[in-house]
Amino acid sequence: MRNLILIILALKAISRNKTRSFLTMLGIIIGVASVITMLAIGQGSKQSIEQQVSEMGANMIMVFPGGGQRGGARLGASDMPQLTWNDAISIRNNSRYISHISPLVSGNGQAIAGANNWPTSIQGVSTDYLTIRKLDISQGSLFSEYDINSAAKVCILGKTVINNLFKNGEQPLGQIIRYNQIPFTVIGILKEKGVNTFGQDQDDVIIAPFTTVQKRILGINHIQNIYLSAINEESSQLAIEEVETALRKNPKLVSGNTNKFEIRSQHELLSMMGSTNQMMTLLLAAIAGISLLVGGIGIMNIMFVSVTERTREIGLRMAVGGKERHILTQFLMEAIIVSVGGGLIGIFSGILASLILGKIAGWPMIITQSSIILSFFVCAIIGVFFGWYPARKAASLDPIEALRYE
Numbered sequence: 236m237r238n239l240i241l242i243i244l245a246l247k248a249i250s251r252n253k254t255r256s257f258l259t260m261l262g263i264i265i266g267v268a269s270v271i272t273m274l275a276i277g278q279g280s281k282q283s284i285e286q287q288v289s290e291m292g293a294n295m296i297m298v299f300p301g302g303g304q305r306g307g308a309r310l311g312a313s314d315m316p317q318l319t320w321n322d323a324i325s326i327r328n329n330s331r332y333i334s335h336i337s338p339l340v341s342g343n344g345q346a347i348a349g350a351n352n353w354p355t356s357i358q359g360v361s362t363d364y365l366t367i368r369k370l371d372i373s374q375g376s377l378f379s380e381y382d383i384n385s386a387a388k389v390c391i392l393g394k395t396v397i398n399n400l401f402k403n404g405e406q407p408l409g410q411i412i413r414y415n416q417i418p419f420t421v422i423g424i425l426k427e428k429g430v431n432t433f434g435q436d437q438d439d440v441i442i443a444p445f446t447t448v449q450k451r452i453l454g455i456n457h458i459q460n461i462y463l464s465a466i467n468e469e470s471s472q473l474a475i476e477e478v479e480t481a482l483r484k485n486p487k488l489v490s491g492n493t494n495k496f497e498i499r500s501q502h503e504l505l506s507m508m509g510s511t512n513q514m515m516t517l518l519l520a521a522i523a524g525i526s527l528l529v530g531g532i533g534i535m536n537i538m539f540v541s542v543t544e545r546t547r548e549i550g551l552r553m554a555v556g557g558k559e560r561h562i563l564t565q566f567l568m569e570a571i572i573v574s575v576g577g578g579l580i581g582i583f584s585g586i587l588a589s590l591i592l593g594k595i596a597g598w599p600m601i602i603t604q605s606s607i608i609l610s611f612f613v614c615a616i617i618g619v620f621f622g623w624y625p626a627r628k629a630a631s632l633d634p635i636e637a638l639r640y641e
Contacts, residue, residue: 245568248541259537260577262530263617267581267610268588270520270527274606275589277516279599294334294468294501295367296475298461298482301495316488316495317457326463326481332474334466337364338458340448344415346441348400355396357414357441359448360462367464375408375423378444386446390414391423393438414441417451471500527613530577531621538570538625549632563630570622571615578614582607 249256300316320338327336340359345352362377364370378389390412392400397407407421419441428437449455465474475498482488488495542549549562586602593600 242568242572245565245572248565248569249572255537256573259533259573260530260580262526262533263574263577263614264530264581264584266524266526266528266530267578267614268585270524270610271582271585271602271606272588272592273519273522274516275585275593275600275602276598277513277519278601278603278606279593281513281516282601283599294465294471294474296333296463296465296471296478296501297499298463298478299497299499300459300488301497318459318461318488318496319457322482322485322488323458323461325484326461326478329481330474330477332466332470332477333463335363335366335464337361337367337462338445339364339460339462340445340453340455340458342415342448342452344452346396346400347413348410351400351402353396353399355439355441357390357443357448357452359443359445359452361445363464364442364462367462370428371426372423373426375421377423383444383446386450387444388417388419388447388451389422389443390419391425391442392421393425393440393442394427395436395439396441397424415452419443465500475500527617531574531617534570534573534618535621535625537573538566538622539628541569542566542625542629546632549629553632559630562632563626566626566629567619567622570626571618574614574618574622575611578611581614582610585610 298318300318318338323336323338326333337360341356343354343356346355346357358364361383362380365372365377372391375391377391378387381387382389392407392412400412401407401410407424410421411418412421413419425438425440425442430436445458449458463474463478465471478498479494482496483494552562586607589600589602592598
């Protein structure tokens with residue numbers, strides 16, 4: 236009952252100076268709202284990155300020929316080791332954790348259809364590539380193994396290429412386009428995927444059998460990269476070990492204990508980007524948290540002013556039997572109410588700001604329950620921490636000196 240009376244007295248003391256109390260809360264409100272908004276941006280970015288990496292193939296593994304070095308000098312392209320289709324076959328025949336495998340050869344050039352032309356890239360792959368990269372065909376069909384073996388001049392177009400080559404809305408399927416003067420028959424259209432995490436337009440591409448790109452476009456007999464897919468995300472590391480073991484059987488890809496190739500996985504990329512995003516989120520939250528510190532200092536300052544203004548009141552209460560702990564509890568309660576009240580308003584303001592910012596800017600925003608709970612407890616701690624010393628000063632006043640204070 237006595238504690239309830241102290242809370243009521245604290246609320247009355249705060250209500251006597253509404254404007255000053257609100258301005259004291261303002262630092263806490265801004266700090267909490269900023270922290271919640273920054274964390275919402277960070278969590279939204281993290282989920283967006285994970286989703287986009289997953290759309291590129293969460294289990295995807297990539298093999299690149301290594302640059303190698305001799306005498307401290309990096310080797311040129313002609314001296315670099317070269318991957319071959321036999322290396323891909325070796326991996327496929329000696330792996331239990333690989334579900335799909337595809338070579339990749341690519342080049343840049345000019346695509347022409349009628350009077351329209353468009354600079355784009357062409358990728359030579361096998362039939363597994365679309366599964367690895369999670370690409371779908373919206374119309375038409377994928378080329379066959381027969382097309383690969385015969386180096387057929389057939390291709391699949393991305394949406395961006397279609398929009399620039401068939402500007403009048405013509406049906407691309409069955410049409411002949413020319414790429415670096417080589418005619419290709421369009422047999423399929425890729426489902427639109429948009430821009431990826433790195434700002435690359437995934438629809439600005441032409442896909443053809445890798446043998447066709449090798450022989451008719453690039454004039455090479457090796458492959459530039461090998462793309463693979465592990466049976467599941469948990470098996471990615473085991474799949475990487477199998478790939479390394481298979482490739483090391485080719486003496487041209489090994490120099491002593493050094494591999495002349497590099498293996499990268501989407502899991503590795505996701506971990507790196509996740510760590511960077513987390514660091515940036517914590518940095519933004521820390522900067523926003525400075526507002527909470529400023530708000531706490533504001534509470535301490537106002538509580539000192541309040542103690543000074545109410546010195547005679549404190550002396551009178553002590554003279555009629557009020558104890559130190561009662562004075563301490565009342566002033567501490569005032570600080571906590573101001574801090575927690577500001578925190579609650581700040582939480583609602585942060586949620587509202589996150590929703591508005593996400594709507595206007597189009598950013599992914601995720602408001603987590605943990606950020607709200609954390610903000611609430613931080614506000615309570617700030618109230619206790621910054622309210623303790625002024626409350627202790629009020630409780631330790633000498634009643635006689637307090638009554639004589641002008």
